[in-house]
Amino acid sequence: MSASSASSASGAPFRPVPGARGGVITGWGTALPDKVVANDDLADQLGTTDAWIRERTGIAERRVGGTTAGLAAEAGQHALERAGLDASAIDLVLLATTTPDMQVPASASEVQRLLGTSGGAVDLNAACSGFVYSLVTAHGFLAMGAERILVVGSETLSRIVDWDDRNTAILFADGAGAVVLEATDGPGQLRGWDLGSDGSLRHLLYAEIGDTMKMDGREIFRRAVRITVESAIRALERSGLGVDDIDVVVPHQANIRILTAACERLGIDPAKALTVLQTTGNTSAASIPLALADGLDRGRVHPGDNVLLVGFGAGMSWASAVLQWQSPPR
Ligand code: UT7
DSSP: OOOOHHHHHHHOOOOOOOOOOOEEEEEEEEOOSSEEEEHHHHHHHOOHHHHHHHHHOOOOOOOOOOOOHHHHHHHHHHHHHHHHHHHGGGGGEEOOOOSSSSSSSOHHHHHHHHTTSEEEEEEOOOGHHHHHHHHHHHHHHHHOOEEEEEEEEEGGGGOOOOOTTTTHHTTEEEEEEEEEEEEESSSSSSEEEEEOGGGGGGGGGGOOOOOEEHHHHHHHHHHHHHHHHHHHHHHHHHHHHHHHOOOEEEESSSSSSHHHHHHHTTTTOOGBBBOHHHHHOOOOGHHHHHHHHHHTTOOOOOOTTTEEEEEETTTEEEEEEEEEOOOOOO
């Protein structure tokens, strides 16, 4: 892809600012509601089958329940413990969510209260791209002097799913994933990124305030593969890396066929992709931190690995980030 087509498709080509402080992920954590909804639990009501859902999406079961702030705080607490930090050390809570608990105030305010963090707290809504948008945004705050930021993706999509719509009810679910990002002298982990939006595609996936989600699944599928590939290539170009340099991919957990097709088109072995959607379903902004944390806990990510995070979703929006994984300093 040429530089001109990359910038016209996704705005100005951001580049790391020479000398700016970077960040290192020093902790991670997750939270899932207790209630498990298996495919079979949905089959009769929706006129579908466990076999169809597994084959067409890769999903076997999902978790349902809780509140966006409650799940976020639980995941955040685990991330703080892993980082060895007290909540009071956090300068900012950035909560990526498309399902806030209330219209006012931001759910991040409740996360701040539950955890007792210092400094600011704010929600960021970029649908399923929200966690990567927030991670990139957090690096901007580090460059401006913040020391420690809690970045969370948390969703309770079950509250805006139409449980009679087999198009969406089989996919979406609840959960949260969080990371602690700490400032470091030098470039840190983030090597390149790409953020984008095409608001002319909002009709493909939306929920009016107070209403349930409506989705053109087939069209989202078609565009998601293309967007994932193009955004990943832009982030890689900006990081000075090629597809062969990527050790681990953390894709948005929407559909196993989307992420496999995107990896194949990129020329990256799909076995390098971390997946949790089999047991979580699509948790929108929580899906990438859930997959990342699971991969870290399973020893799938090593110091020095180049890790490609790539999300897409309603908007349509997209966001990619290339991290060179570092051992936490402690
Ligand atoms: O976070 C990002 C948001 N969303 C997405 O990433 C969604 C992307 N899209 C998808 O994952 C897929 O399009 C779906 C899983 C939603 C649907 O799978 P598909 O393979 O694209 O199915 P389709 O819509 O092309 O429908 C194929 C057939 C249709 O029947 P006919 O017309 O061929 O007779 C549908 O009526 O499958 C039928 N169908 C189902 N059958 C059983 C659609 N949904 C179901 C279902 N169970 N749940």
